[in-house]
Amino acid sequence: MASAATFGTLDMVRAFAPVLGTNGGGGILNVLSAMSWFSYDGANAYGVAKAAEWSLTNGIRLELAGQGTLVTGLHLGSADTDMSAGYHGEKIDPADVVRAALDGVEAGRIEVLADEWSAYVKASLANDPSEFFVATAR
Template structure:
């Protein structure tokens, strides 16, 4: 999968990591970048093709797939964080997390898989999280939704292998974006995250760990989980 000459679509491209994806794709020679958002007038990246898209609205997704029928690289970046727990949290917020990260991503994949297949296979990158692999009190709805999206990513990789579509999962800790403004811990530069992700796509990798924290969390999965939570409780 080569970035140069590709035709990419980025969800949630109006800010944060999505904005960096749109910019770096152009810098790497993408022939066209569809930058999408619920409010495309907020997109400020020069040189992109702005497109209105709400990934939780099936009609909006269907319309985007009809317009962007030349896409060869789909970046599923759009996301929300409601900072909601599962037991006592607002159930509507929990559903919003799942509607966005799981069902919204799945809707995009189902709509664009035939497009990618018709255009030679191409690639899909899903922006996941280190929270796919652990829980954090105060954001358990986000963690549950990202864990579901991780499983989705692994599943669609198998289903789309026959049409030659590369499916890559991107994991990271907290990035210095608006979404994590309320988090006081260490944050990674979103530009570095996107650079690692695009390098991974070009290398044909199915998983990219964008920072030391996500690598640490992934490595802990083979061990007793009590050791991880004991060691990280004061930090995370």
């Protein structure tokens, strides 16, 4: 799963980046996940795919900066979509995700944390990882 998702994104960027560069730059928004930064039992393949996507996003940001293309990573927990219909935890309204993404791109941000959960997970990266895993394993 990680390979297909990562190489699909890379293929898409390779297709559009030259056009953006020819036109003086532009923007690429890659929808990631708070699971870019942690694993969850039963969703390990998804977490691996999103971690790879996060790394890819950081790499293409460096590669495309010289042509004036902004590459923004959008992280969120769970949005209230068909994909998360079976998930019964807190979900963000998709319209709020879109607003956060557009506001971030307009502000020139390289990373957008669309909800409190993704902000919490990202902040936990600076701590001892056992603290996060103990807190989420309950």
